[in-house]
Amino acid sequence: MDWNKIDEYLQLATDKVVFYLPRILLAIIIFWVGFKLVQKLVELLKKGLEKTGFSETLRPFLASTVGAVLKGAVLFIIATVLGADLTGLFAILAAAAFAIGMALQGSLGNFASGILILTLKPFKVGDWIQVDDKFGRVTEIGIFSTDVLTPGNKILIIPNSMITESVVTNFTEKGMIRLELEVTMPYEESFPKVERILCTALKDVEHILDEPKPEIGILNFDSHNVQLTVRPYVKPDNFWEVTFNAHKAIKNAFHSHNIKVAYSEGVEIGKIGE
Structure with missing residues (x-):
């Protein structure tokens, strides 16, 4: 040994x-x-x-x-x-991070946009928003996407990068939204008379706000009718309910006061049924 x-x-x-x-x-x-x-x-x-x-x-x-x-x-x-000695490890991690970043470029963009949305809060869960032509109530704001429930009860999963790159309309921010309703009247009819009829009809529609007052005016002239715009204000949650009820009330009011319209089949004046 x-x-x-x-x-x-x-x-x-x-x-x-x-x-x-x-x-x-x-x-x-x-x-x-x-x-x-x-x-x-x-x-x-x-x-x-x-x-x-x-x-x-x-x-x-x-x-x-x-x-x-x-x-x-x-x-x-x-x-x-x-x-x-961590030099080799750092080199491996840097190369792996670069490769992952390139592979997940779109996801990283959505991630960064999600951080911006959650930090800046341009809208919150429960708000009614419109992104391009997509309209609905926000149900969830995630890191990568935002879920929006449409009035037709469909869930839209919108990538967050699309939201930050688009014009977002927040209908809930001000607590009210203006409806854009269009109706017509014949040229021979009196606009002040029709305006009074429309104002009276809107007063009977539930959930239309008293202030600001509804706006009624002549929008355009076509070959058969005078095109009118009716713009009442409502809370965002009542958007569709008031839209349907306002159209119904206007039609009933025109029928009651014998306001005629030109049908699309021709230029003859016809009556409106109930």
């Missing part, structure tokens, strides 16, 4: 233990203290975001993201204390 070799190995092992043991103990302390500190910071962040009225959808995501980043920083410090 070569005792010199054994002594050499024991000395080498002792040197390694003396060299690494303090570092391992320090790494354990950093791990324990660091993760406890991260947990406290995440809890403080959640409370702070809640007090400032930050989006309920975004709060858990931000808290978990910040927690993951801070925990990653703690692990990085531990690896540095232990003497690990």
Whole structure:
């Protein structure tokens, strides 16, 4: 047995233990203290975001993201204390991040748009909005898309990037919306008379707001009729109910007062049935 070799190995092992043991103990302390500190910071962040009225959808995501980043920083410090060379790891992570970013370019755009929507709050859940020609009530605002319920009871899943790149009309922001109703009257009829009939008819329609008052005017002239516009104001939730009831009330009023119209089949004046 070569005792010199054994002594050499024991000395080498002792040197390694003396060299690494303090570092391992320090790494354990950093791990324990660091993760406890991260947990406290995440809890403080959640409370702070809640007090400032930050989006309920975004709060858990931000808290978990910040927690993951801070925990990653703690692990990085531990690896540095232990003497690990992280240069190669960083190169691999950078290449992987670039590849993932290119593959998920559209999703990342929706993600960034979702962060903007949840932070700036151009609308909230329950608001009636219109994005391009898509109209409905917002039911959910997600990180990647926004769900909108149409009056026809269909769910539209709109990518958030489409929302931030388009003109968004928020009908709920002001607490009211103006209906755009169009009716016609014959040229021989008196506009002041028809205007009074329309005003009276609208007063009997439930949910039409008294202020601002409904607007009634001549919109255009065609070959057969005078085109009128009727613009009452309603709350967004009553949009379709008032639209249908207002058309019904106007038709009944025209029938009661014998207001005639030109049918599309010709230029002859005909009566309106009940």
